[in-house]
Amino acid sequence: MNDTVANSTTHLSPQTVLDEMKKHGVTHVVWLPDSETNWLYTLMKAEPSITLVAVPREGTAMSIASGLYAGGAKPIVLIQNTGLMESGDSIRGWLLGMEVPIVLMVGLRGWTRHGVTTDTAATYTERFLNAFNINYYLVENDADAPRIDVAFKEAAKNKRPVAILVGDEYHGFGSK
C-alpha cells in the first residue's frame, strides 16, 4: 500500500486498474500476459467477482469477448501492443462488426515519454489504432486513472472498443 501512495504520480498501481474494473462491473478478463502484468494477475486471480480467461493468441480474445458480451457479461481484454496488432482481423470482424462496447487494456511495450522509440511495437501501436478508428487514452500512473473511467463510458456510449494504452506497466509493485 505504501508503494501505491508513494508512486501515485509516477507509477500505475495494479490495484488502481482492478478498482476501475470492479467499478464498471467487469465480469471476465480475457487476457494474455503482458511483459509485467504479474502483479495485476495476482490481484485479479484473488478477486472473486472476476473470471480470468487465458488465451494462447490475442486474436482469439476478441471473439471470446464478443461471445461474452452477447451473453450479457462484461468482459475486458488485457493484452500487449504486439498482440493487439496480431488481432487486426478479429478486431474488425468481431468487435467492430458486432458493435461490442469493450475496453482493450493494452501494454504499450517500447513506448518512452521522451519520444525516442527503438521498439517497433510502440512505433506502430497508435497508427494501428488510428487505422481502425479506435479511440485510445494513455495511462502512465495512478493520477491518470480517470481516463480508464472515461474509456469505459465511451465504449458503452458509442458501442465500440476503446483502448487504454498502459505506458508504464506496474514496475516494481509488490517487489519489495
Next chain:
Amino acid sequence: MFNTADMLKIFAKHRGDAIVISGRGGKHWITMSDTALDMPLGDPAMGGHSGFGLGLALALPHKKIVLFDSEGDLQMSMGILMTIAEQKPENFYHFMLDNECYATTGGQPVANAKNVKYDQLAAGAGYPRAFAFDSLEKFEHALPDILEKKGPVFVAMKVKPEIENEAIGNRRKWRTRTQPQVVADLKKALQIA
C-alpha cells in the same frame, strides 16, 4: 462423408432450447430455424467462431450452447481448444464440420487435410469428451447421448464439401439479420442487458 444439411436435420430433432451458433452450417440451418435463439453470424473473422461460442457459454452457464465450427476455422485458432478445456464450460457443445478444404474459396485443401484427427487434438487439449463421425447413421445414433451429457464436448464430422467459385459479390446473401441485430434479438429473448 455426409451432407451438412442432412446432419442438421437430424440435429434439429434434438436441439431443444439450445442456442445455436450455426457457423459454417449457417446457410442450411437458416432454412430450418431462424429464431432469436439462432445466431447466424456468417463469417465475422475466420477462426473466431469457437471463441465466440466459448464466450457465450461462459456468460450463459444455464443455457446449452451449440456451435457448428469448421476445420479451417479451427486450424486458424487451434489454441482455443486449450482455453475451452481449461474453462470447462459444461454447457458447450462444439461440433466441427470437416470438409477437408476451404470450400468458399474454391476448394483448396486445408493443411494435411486428410490426415488430421481433430477429436484426438481436442482430447489432447483437455476436452473430457471427443468424438469423430464419418457416417450419418452413427452420428444419429450417438447424438442424443452427446447432447444429454455435460460438456465441453467436441464432435468432428466428415462432411461433403460445398465448393463455391462464384465471385463473392455474386453469391447469394443468405443471412437475414446483421450481426448486431442477431445479438440484440438474443438479449431481448433472454431478457439480458
